Amino acid sequence: MENDSVTKSLKLFIVLSRAYKAINEHVNKVIQANGLNPTEFAVLELLYHKGDQPMQQIGGKILLASGSITYVVDKLEQKGMLQRLACPKDRRVTYAQITDEGKRFIQDIFPEHAKLIDTLMSSLTDQEKTEAINLLKKLGLPAGRF
Amino acid sequence: MENDSVTKSLKLFIVLSRAYKAINEHVNKVIQANGLNPTEFAVLELLYHKGDQPMQQIGGKILLASGSITYVVDKLEQKGMLQRLACPKDRRVTYAQITDEGKRFIQDIFPEHAKLIDTLMSSLTDQEKTEAINLLKKLGLPAGRF
DNA sequence: TATAATAATTTTGAAATCGAGATAATTTTA
């Protein structure tokens, strides 16, 4: 049938959404139980693993509007998890930098976070995870560029 | 390495999130360009494809808090896309039913919606889509049950 | 049959997100 391709794409869209939501629901619960919301966690983890970031960049990586970045960074600053740092070279730019308290938080949380994700993924073998990673890369990279 | 499994799970979580968000971003844009938000579209599509639903059930299928269902159903009702229907057997229950206008809307939109998704998925062959569907099913179903 | 427990929906107030516009700084162009 000629529209089999479309039908299959729709099916893939549905299972992709379900898998993402099912896993995320659990992950978010644990994050929220630790006093942050998913966006705050995403920002903090970004700073922890990738170092200081201009506010701008954060929006691009976490997929967040500029107004929302200001809001989330405010929240994390109030909680003592990060601090703003003026860029000496370009006075329009503000860096967000994780504090020692923020680092401790991530260090405390991350093992549990990683373990939960591994558990949620345990229905796949390592081989299948590799296949899924490759397929999803092939799917996600071009879609992000459209 | 013993923690390779965890590392791989984390990697899979990241590419899954990216693929989902990249695709969804585009899909949502088209939906919003047609005057509904993604949640409203999800509810309407559910009613179109699965028939009348008690408000309750909608929340379970779309993953939405009960207060939000009331809000979204109000919105769709104001737009003439659905109507509330009292359940004769149990007066606590209200069904949501898509109207003719709602049906026309979905019929108008759906081909474009499906085509967009097919385009966004076009980096995979049909064979790869089938593999991805199977892997994501295997991943999502158990994760949903935890 | 009362009473209590459960269930479905709605209301309410707070939090999160967006988009558009404002402000300030930098870069490009004439």
Added chain:
DNA sequence: TAAAATTATCTCGATTTCAAAATTATTATA
């Protein structure tokens, strides 16, 4: 150099969402 365009951040108002409590209806229990 001066004006215009671009860039980064922030502010503001509106929308969407959630969580908890309120309301109404049903079912189970004493």
